[in-house]
Amino acid sequence: MTVRNTGSAKTYKAATFLFRDDSTTSQTCKPPARLHNINYHRPLLLKDSATQTSFLAWFDSIAKDRQMPWRKAWLSPTSPSNDEEDFNVALAKRAYEVWVSEIMLQQTRVSVVIPYFNNWIEKWPTVEDLAAAQQNEVLAAWKGLGYYSRATRLHEAAQQIVRDMEGVLPGAPEDLLKIKGIGRYTAGAISSIAFGKAAPLLDGNVSRVLCRQLGIHGRVKDKKVEDVLWDVADLLVRTVCKHDEALPTSDIPGRWNQGLMELGSTICTPKPRCDECPLQATCHVYAEGLSITLQDRPTAREEELIDIEDLCHLCEPLELEEVEDAAEEAFEEQKPSGISGSQSRKRSGTSSALPSRPSKLPKSEQGRQRSLRDFAAFASLPKSEKTSLRPKASREAEQRHAQVVGYCSSFPRREPKKTVPEEQCIVCIIKRKTANGLHFLVEQRPSKGLLASLWQFPTHTIQSKLELTGGARRQMSLEFLQSLFAGVSGDKLQFSGEKGLVTHIFSHLKLQMHIHVFNITCEQEIAEALTSEIQSARMWLDEEGVDNATLSTGMKRCWEKVRAGYH
Numbered sequence: 001m002t003v004r005n006t007g008s009a010k011t012y013k014a015a016t017f018l019f020r021d022d023s024t025t026s027q028t029c030k031p032p033a034r035l036h037n038i039n040y041h042r043p044l045l046l047k048d049s050a051t052q053t054s055f056l057a058w059f060d061s062i063a064k065d066r067q068m069p070w071r072k073a074w075l076s077p078t079s080p081s082n083d084e085e086d087f088n089v090a091l092a093k094r095a096y097e098v099w100v101s102e103i104m105l106q107q108t109r110v111s112v113v114i115p116y117f118n119n120w121i122e123k124w125p126t127v128e129d130l131a132a133a134q135q136n137e138v139l140a141a142w143k144g145l146g147y148y149s150r151a152t153r154l155h156e157a158a159q160q161i162v163r164d165m166e167g168v169l170p171g172a173p174e175d176l177l178k179i180k181g182i183g184r185y186t187a188g189a190i191s192s193i194a195f196g197k198a199a200p201l202l203d204g205n206v207s208r209v210l211c212r213q214l215g216i217h218g219r220v221k222d223k224k225v226e227d228v229l230w231d232v233a234d235l236l237v238r239t240v241c242k243h244d245e246a247l248p249t250s251d252i253p254g255r256w257n258q259g260l261m262e263l264g265s266t267i268c269t270p271k272p273r274c275d276e277c278p279l280q281a282t283c284h285v286y287a288e289g290l291s292i293t294l295q296d297r298p299t300a301r302e303e304e305l306i307d308i309e310d311l312c313h314l315c316e317p318l319e320l321e322e323v324e325d326a327a328e329e330a331f332e333e334q335k336p337s338g339i340s341g342s343q344s345r346k347r348s349g350t351s352s353a354l355p356s357r358p359s360k361l362p363k364s365e366q367g368r369q370r371s372l373r374d375f376a377a378f379a380s381l382p383k384s385e386k387t388s389l390r391p392k393a394s395r396e397a398e399q400r401h402a403q404v405v406g407y408c409s410s411f412p413r414r415e416p417k418k419t420v421p422e423e424q425c426i427v428c429i430i431k432r433k434t435a436n437g438l439h440f441l442v443e444q445r446p447s448k449g450l451l452a453s454l455w456q457f458p459t460h461t462i463q464s465k466l467e468l469t470g471g472a473r474r475q476m477s478l479e480f481l482q483s484l485f486a487g488v489s490g491d492k493l494q495f496s497g498e499k500g501l502v503t504h505i506f507s508h509l510k511l512q513m514h515i516h517v518f519n520i521t522c523e524q525e526i527a528e529a530l531t532s533e534i535q536s537a538r539m540w541l542d543e544e545g546v547d548n549a550t551l552s553t554g555m556k557r558c559w560e561k562v563r564a565g566y567h
């Protein structure tokens with residue numbers, strides 16, 4: 001089948017090798033050298049329509065078993081029972097639900113999202129309802145999900161859709177990209193799942209699946225790898241839909257894309273369960289892993305056939321130790337309890353068959369040819385039978401299985417660990433005794449930037465990188481509060497103690513939060529004056545009020561530490 005370039009100028013630019021010719025190579029490149037040309041990465045899945053079909057059927061059965069409130073049947077515009085107006089209303093709502101669910105699912109588990117999603121849709125069933133909501137209500141409905149900027153962006157985007165798009169999310173990815181907070185991934189999800197368009201999507205899970213299917217040992221954040229993965233995702237979804245130039249809509253793009261996400265989150269995980277994978281037949285990395293267990297090395301003739309000019313520029317060298325460690329770990333995980341790791345390794349001779357490291361196999365086992373049939377038969381057994389068969393020669397098969405899984409888990413190449421900068425701050429919890437009990441001063445953060453619009457206790461950022469003494473921090477916080485409360489004499493503010501440290505990790509920053517507690521003994525008028533100038537940005541709350549305020553996660557942890565002291 002010839003797939004024509006029907007996309008924008010950007011589409012397919014990165015992965016020209018995919019279209020160089022139609023000769024998908026099914027030959028496996030052999031570790032550890034992995035000498036291969038760039039067209040090795042043309043997906044085997046492209047030509048295997050049987051696997052494409054069975055993969056869609058696999059997703060259908062999973063979707064039936066793992067129901068989620070946002071997983072619904074596709075709304076077909078050609079359904080004879082559809083009144084056009086009703087259909088458009090239903091489609092607009094469906095697109096809105098897909099959008100909300102995708103934003104909530106970013107960096108959050110499905111089980112956590114479900115009650116939030118249900119509550120959200122009940123409160124604001126349409127884009128218009130969300131656009132009309134108050135910002136505080138929106139933040140309150142998000143409370144506990146974390147990354148509050150997602151809620152603010154959803155809210156602002158709903159207002160934009162009502163203002164500029166007649167309250168309806170558009171269906172084409174390029175139009176969705178014009179909406180605040182919608183990136184390429186979310187655009188692909190809405191376009192394919194709700195509107196049935198052959199639009200690709202790529203998240204961390206799908207990137208991992210595709211890197212393994214294609215045998216790419218590169219970093220998914222490397223621009224050239226990322227571009228290729230987008231092009232492959234695009235090519236695959238179009239191919240599976242049998243779309244060429246005319247792009248009729250159908251339920252296939254949504255099922256296909258959701259299937260890839262499901263596979264990446266449940267089976268092709270960082271430590272994959274390849275024996276349960278519906279895409280095993282087309283997986284380059286799985287085949288490479290098997291070749292290791294067979295000690296199948298490239299012949300000189302095979303190496304000669306590699307065209308140096310076309311050598312792959314996407315893959316980085318394999319770290320042999322990393323592969324071996326992953327194999328040992330996989331073997332440890334599958335061994336039955338009661339056998340220690342070292343005993344287990346001794347008995348079964350867990351080792352890599354990678355040729356460049358000395359074998360750890362017992363002498364009697366070295367050089368023995370391993371049978372692919374044994375391994376394949378074992379891999380296809382249900383878990384219970386694997387365990388019961390274990391005493392009978394299955395240990396060797398387990399060991400091979402661990403080697404394959406260990407090999408697969410080394411793909412894609414891991415990102416180097418980032419060192420995040422550290423920052424320190426002082427969180428000042430100021431309490432005031434009144435006839436109605438204790439009250440605490442909180443303030444709202446600016447509406448833009450980090451933790452936008454959330455509430456916090458007055459906080460002072462420590463500019464020094466040095467480790468300060470407790471006394472120096474105390475002095476610093478007193479000066480900070482005196483500047484904040486100009487007009488309140490110093491003797492009304494007493495330091496009551498330092499209540500520990502909370503470390504909060506953002507993706508770009510490690511924040512050390514020192515908690516200082518103060519008592520303020522001022523009259524009602526002064527207390528009110530502290531909040532009156534910027535009334536909407538500061539307020540006194542009782543304990544319950546602080547419990548219910550939309551504090552950031554780090555602030556909430558500071559509050560919990562102090563609150564525990566009162567009970």
Ligand code: SF4
Nearest residue numbers: 268272274277280283
């Ligand atoms: S690595 Fe394993 S789980 Fe992932 S796609 Fe390949 S065979 Fe499937």
Ligand SMILES: [Zn+2]
Nearest residue numbers: 216312314315
């Ligand atoms: Zn490569």
